[in-house]
Amino acid sequence: MLESLWRRPRGRTVARAVRRIAPEPTPPGPPPYPFDLAERSVTPVGALPGPVIGTFVDRLTADDLRRLDEVMQGHPPELWTDADEQSRRAHAIQFALWFEIPGVEERVGLSNAQPPEHIHHMASGPLAAGGGLLQAEQLHTALTDVGAAPGPDDAILDFGCSSGRVVRVLAAALPEARWLGCDPNADAVAWADEHLPGIEFFASPLEPPLPELADGKLTGAYAISIWSHFDEGPALRWLGEMRRVIRPGGHLIITTHGIHSVAYYARRDGEEPQRAIFEALYRDGFLYFDVFPEDEGDWGVKSTGWGMAFMTAEWLQARVTPDWSVALFRPGAIEGNQDLYVLRRER
Numbered sequence: 001m002l003e004s005l006w007r008r009p010r011g012r013t014v015a016r017a018v019r020r021i022a023p024e025p026t027p028p029g030p031p032p033y034p035f036d037l038a039e040r041s042v043t044p045v046g047a048l049p050g051p052v053i054g055t056f057v058d059r060l061t062a063d064d065l066r067r068l069d070e071v072m073q074g075h076p077p078e079l080w081t082d083a084d085e086q087s088r089r090a091h092a093i094q095f096a097l098w099f100e101i102p103g104v105e106e107r108v109g110l111s112n113a114q115p116p117e118h119i120h121h122m123a124s125g126p127l128a129a130g131g132g133l134l135q136a137e138q139l140h141t142a143l144t145d146v147g148a149a150p151g152p153d154d155a156i157l158d159f160g161c162s163s164g165r166v167v168r169v170l171a172a173a174l175p176e177a178r179w180l181g182c183d184p185n186a187d188a189v190a191w192a193d194e195h196l197p198g199i200e201f202f203a204s205p206l207e208p209p210l211p212e213l214a215d216g217k218l219t220g221a222y223a224i225s226i227w228s229h230f231d232e233g234p235a236l237r238w239l240g241e242m243r244r245v246i247r248p249g250g251h252l253i254i255t256t257h258g259i260h261s262v263a264y265y266a267r268r269d270g271e272e273p274q275r276a277i278f279e280a281l282y283r284d285g286f287l288y289f290d291v292f293p294e295d296e297g298d299w300g301v302k303s304t305g306w307g308m309a310f311m312t313a314e315w316l317q318a319r320v321t322p323d324w325s326v327a328l329f330r331p332g333a334i335e336g337n338q339d340l341y342v343l344r345r346e347r
C-alpha cells in the first residue's frame, strides 16, 4: 500500500499518507549530556605545610606539643591522635591557639583574635584560628615558584582583605616586609586595624583608584576570591589599577572561578544548573550573574558588577597581555574550586 501511495503523482497526498503511517516523532529535546560535569580531577597544589606554617610550628616547644596532645585526647582521634604527620603539623598551630595552650600566641607570634559574628570573615572555628594559614602558604608557594618569594624590600597588598584573614598570617611569618590590606567593607577593615597590629589597613572605594597608593608603590598584591566576583567592567578596571600601583616586574595573584568551579558546584549542587555555566564559559570565555540582593549587597557592601563571575584562562590571558604575563596558572588550586593565577607586570 505504501508503495502505491508513493507512486501517486500528487506530493501533498503522499506526504499526508506518510505522516499517517510513520511513527510519531519524538518531541525535540536536549541530547544526553556527553559527560559528567562533576568529574574533574584537581591539579595537585604541592606539599603542605611549607615554610609559612613551618615557621610557626618550629616555634612550638616540646611542652606545647605535650599539652596539645593532652587537650586533643578529648577530641575525635582523626583530628589529631590518628592524623598523619603532615596534617598534625598543618593543624598544630590552629589547635594550640584555639585551645589556648598558655603562651603559644606570644611564642608563635600569631594573634588568636577572632572577628565577632557581625564582622565579615570567611572562616571561623578551630581550623580558622590564627587566620588563613593554608591560603597564606599557597600564596607564598606561588610567589616562590615564580622567583618572587617575599622579602624585606617588599610592599604587598591584600586587595579585598575582609577582616585580614590571610594578610595577618603573612605579616606574622614575614614581619620584615611591608603588608597592606584594603576592602570596601569598612567595618571589617576597622576590626582588622584594631586587632592586627603591624599591617596598614584602609577602606577601599568600589571603583578605582586607590588614592592611598602612589604609582608603583607596591612590589606585589594578591586578591583571594575577588576577581571571582567582578563583572567584566570592574574586573578590567581593577586590573588597570593594579597595574598602576604595582611596579614593573612586580606580581599580582588573583583567584577566579573557572572550569574547576563548574565541577565543584556540580558536585555540591547537582549537575543541572552548572550546564548553562559550562556552555557559556565554553562559548564566551566569561560569564557573570548578580547574586547579591540589591538592598543588602555583600554584607552591606552594595556595588554593581559584584556577583558571581566565571572566566577561562584564555579569556584572561587575552585581556591582560602584553601588560602582564601569566607567570603561573594553578587550576582549581583553591580547595578544588577557584583557579590561581600569578600575573607579572611586564610594562
Ligand SMILES: C[S@@+](CC[C@H](N)C(=O)[O-])C[C@H]1O[C@@H](n2cnc3c(N)ncnc32)[C@H](O)[C@@H]1O
Pocket: 120, 121, 122, 159, 160, 161, 162, 163, 165, 166, 183, 184, 185, 188, 206, 223, 224, 225, 226, 298, 299, 301, 303, 306
Ligand atoms: C569572598 S570575600 C574574600 C575575602 C578575603 N580575600 C579572604 O579570602 O578572606 C570577598 C571580599 O570582597 C569584598 N568586596 C565586596 N565588594 C567588593 C568590591 N566591589 N570590590 C572589591 N572588594 C569587594 C568583600 O567585602 C569581601 O571582603
